Amino acid sequence: MSEVVRLNDVAKVYSMGEERVEAMKGVSFVVTRGEFVAIMGASGSGKSTCMNIIGCLDVPTRGSYLLDGVNVGELSPNELAEVRNKKLGFVFQGFNLLARTTARENVELPLVYAQVPAAARRERAMEALGRVGLAGREGHYSNQLSGGQQQRVAIARALVNRPSLILADEPTGNLDSRTTVEIMTIFQQLNRQGITIIMVTHEPEVAEFTGRHIIFRDGLIVSDTTHAAKSAAPSGEVQIS
Amino acid sequence: MSTFLQSLLIAVRALRVNKMRALLTMLGIIIGIAAVIAMVAIGAGASKMISDQISSIGSNLLLVLPGSTTSGGMRSGSGSTQTLTYDDAKAIKAECPSVEAVAPQVRGAGQVVYGNQNWSTVLYGVTPEVIDVRDWTIVSGRNISQSDVDGATKNCLIGQTVADNLFGAADPVGKVIRIKKIPFTVVGLLGKKGQSPQGQDQDDVVYVPLRTAQRKLLGSQFPNVVGSIMVQARDAEVLDKAEEEVQALLNQRHRIGPSREVDYTIRNLSELLAVREQSSKVMSMLLGAVASISLVVGGIGIMNIMLVSVTERTREIGIRIAIGAKRRDILLQFLTEAVLLTTCGGIIGMLLGVAGARLVATLVGWPTLVSANTIIIAFAFSAGVGVFFGFYPARKAASLNPIEALRYE
Numbered sequence: 001m002s003e004v005v006r007l008n009d010v011a012k013v014y015s016m017g018e019e020r021v022e023a024m025k026g027v028s029f030v031v032t033r034g035e036f037v038a039i040m041g042a043s044g045s046g047k048s049t050c051m052n053i054i055g056c057l058d059v060p061t062r063g064s065y066l067l068d069g070v071n072v073g074e075l076s077p078n079e080l081a082e083v084r085n086k087k088l089g090f091v092f093q094g095f096n097l098l099a100r101t102t103a104r105e106n107v108e109l110p111l112v113y114a115q116v117p118a119a120a121r122r123e124r125a126m127e128a129l130g131r132v133g134l135a136g137r138e139g140h141y142s143n144q145l146s147g148g149q150q151q152r153v154a155i156a157r158a159l160v161n162r163p164s165l166i167l168a169d170e171p172t173g174n175l176d177s178r179t180t181v182e183i184m185t186i187f188q189q190l191n192r193q194g195i196t197i198i199m200v201t202h203e204p205e206v207a208e209f210t211g212r213h214i215i216f217r218d219g220l221i222v223s224d225t226t227h228a229a230k231s232a233a234p235s236g237e238v239q240i241s
Numbered sequence: 242m243s244t245f246l247q248s249l250l251i252a253v254r255a256l257r258v259n260k261m262r263a264l265l266t267m268l269g270i271i272i273g274i275a276a277v278i279a280m281v282a283i284g285a286g287a288s289k290m291i292s293d294q295i296s297s298i299g300s301n302l303l304l305v306l307p308g309s310t311t312s313g314g315m316r317s318g319s320g321s322t323q324t325l326t327y328d329d330a331k332a333i334k335a336e337c338p339s340v341e342a343v344a345p346q347v348r349g350a351g352q353v354v355y356g357n358q359n360w361s362t363v364l365y366g367v368t369p370e371v372i373d374v375r376d377w378t379i380v381s382g383r384n385i386s387q388s389d390v391d392g393a394t395k396n397c398l399i400g401q402t403v404a405d406n407l408f409g410a411a412d413p414v415g416k417v418i419r420i421k422k423i424p425f426t427v428v429g430l431l432g433k434k435g436q437s438p439q440g441q442d443q444d445d446v447v448y449v450p451l452r453t454a455q456r457k458l459l460g461s462q463f464p465n466v467v468g469s470i471m472v473q474a475r476d477a478e479v480l481d482k483a484e485e486e487v488q489a490l491l492n493q494r495h496r497i498g499p500s501r502e503v504d505y506t507i508r509n510l511s512e513l514l515a516v517r518e519q520s521s522k523v524m525s526m527l528l529g530a531v532a533s534i535s536l537v538v539g540g541i542g543i544m545n546i547m548l549v550s551v552t553e554r555t556r557e558i559g560i561r562i563a564i565g566a567k568r569r570d571i572l573l574q575f576l577t578e579a580v581l582l583t584t585c586g587g588i589i590g591m592l593l594g595v596a597g598a599r600l601v602a603t604l605v606g607w608p609t610l611v612s613a614n615t616i617i618i619a620f621a622f623s624a625g626v627g628v629f630f631g632f633y634p635a636r637k638a639a640s641l642n643p644i645e646a647l648r649y650e
Contacts, residue, residue, distance in 0.1 A: 052644050055563070057562075057563060057643045057644050058644060077567075078567050078568070078569075081562070081565050081566065081568075082565065084562075084564065085566075090563050090564060092647065096556065096560045096563075096647065098560065099557075100254070100258060109560075109561070109564055110564045110565055112247055113561075113564065113565045113566050115244065157564065161565075
């Protein structure tokens with residue numbers, strides 16, 4: 001199994017005026033291809049900082065982070081933008097779709113920055129929307145979609161560039177329990193197709209759908225355990241409404 | 242190129258979302274550009290009017306006038322003596338190499354009569370060269386000839402105003418008019434010239450042969466004297482040289498020396514008018530400068546709204562950075578938006594400015610002149626305002642921290 005993510009003794013210190021906040025105090029772990037990992041912890045435990053570093057939105061103060069074997073700390077801002085574009089897919093708690101923009105255009109956005117021609121962009125966006133069960137909804141504007149549908153558009157957007165890794169930050173935080181199961185079903189399905197997923201959550205019942213739990217406390221990992229993932233769709237084959 | 246096209250599409254969409262705001266933001270630029278174009282058009286029109294007047298006098302001209310007299314220690318103004326002669330004029334033509342043509346003239350006023358019509362006008366005794374020197378055209382008939390001058394014939398040329406008053410629409414050529422009760426045959430009709438820079442009607446004129454005027458019309462105690470001599474230089478470059486040559490020649494002919502004061506003056510007509518033209522150009526530049534202040538104010542409005550827009554769309558910028566937009570992409574996006582605003586405003590302002598200039602031209606009767614140059618410069622300027630005032634907000638957008646931007650509510 002090849003390594004997707006390797007963190008070696010990563011620390012992150014924020015200085016806010018006089019105060020120094022140590023958000024991560026030396027964290028090391030490895031995620032291999034095809035894993036579905038939940039990062040858990042109370043707020044302020046350092047899990048969001050860890051996510052930002054894995055997502056190349058932030059750089060470590062100490063230690064090194066290798067994504068697909070490349071030391072991200074040595075890359076220029078433009079190269080980092082390219083890594084985010086090509087190797088990572090983001091799913092946020094607040095969906096973060098562009099307003100007054102159709103589902104398809106939202107999904108196409110990463111391809112726009114990858115300079116993919118319009119025709120190919122359209123085709124790949126439609127395919128990604130199909131994978132999250134939104135075929136036929138491509139012309140809907142963000143505000144015409146339900147929360148669950150918006151999050152599925154966001155997942156399609158994360159998928160469309162065929163990334164090595166999908167990062168989901170509290171993806172079900174704004175959703176009711178039924179929709180939560182729906183979204184987790186999609187994640188499990190994508191994971192079964194071989195996509196590596198790292199998800200931040202503070203809800204144990206959501207974490208149950210993943211195969212590995214990394215628990216943070218005060219900037220350090222306190223436990224890292226593998227589990228048998230609970231299937232979100234009881235019948236095995238996933239039904240997407 | 243496709244990146245640019247993409248930014249343009251995003252910008253168009255962003256502006257469509259807030260149409261009213263976009264329009265109000267543009268208003269500053271619209272007013273600025275319209276004001277610049279209208280003001281420059283009016284200024285350029287005024288300059289052109291003056292330069293047309295200059296060329297209506299004739300080009301590259303020197304005017305030689307008799308000097309002043311001193312009588313009992315009191316000096317009179319120039320032209321108060323009669324020191325210039327027809328022979329001086331002939332000598333200038335013959336001996337000054339930089340001189341193209343010479344037109345001596347005497348001037349007087351008189352009543353002209355045809356049938357039951359009469360008209361009081363200005364009479365000039367001239368030589369045939371006056372037509373070339375003063376850029377006259379002859380629309381009907383012929384010029385007076387040198388033999389008319391030498392033989393002191395009773396032929397004359399009349400201007401449009403005189404023709405209108407004596408003959409109405411009829412052709413005056415061949416008719417006999419009475420000038421100071423002496424019958425003259427009209428041999429030619431002069432083309433229309435309009436007002437002189439001093440506001441006189443240049444068409445209210447009768448030209449008779451110089452000798453005829455000297456001997457029969459404007460009787461003087463010195464029959465060979467002329468009132469003034471117009472000297473035309475070969476071209477604008479030798480105008481100063483021609484002036485020196487004429488001066489040297491006249492000094493010699495009039496025996497000007499330590500014991501004898503200069504008894505003539507030379508005026509450079511084109512120079513006088515060039516000063517007026519210059520002042521009108523300065524005026525139009527001043528108008529343009531005042532108008533461009535409103536353009537700067539409009540630019541500040543653009544910057545203001547772009548800053549608001551960047552703050553409003555902080556989250557959007559965060560999303561774009563997270564999914565792989567480079568700093569340059571964000572910068573370009575907002576810069577494109579600002580430039581789109583200003584160039585749209587520039588185009589609308591241009592149309593309004595041209596329309597405004599036309600309106601002034603027809604309502605107030607001021608001449609206006611919209612040149613292609615003005616329009617190109619105004620357009621480039623509006624785009625430049627967009628880049629200049631859009632850069633700071635765009636850079637602010639591009640330097641946002643994506644983590645904070647994504648959390649921004």
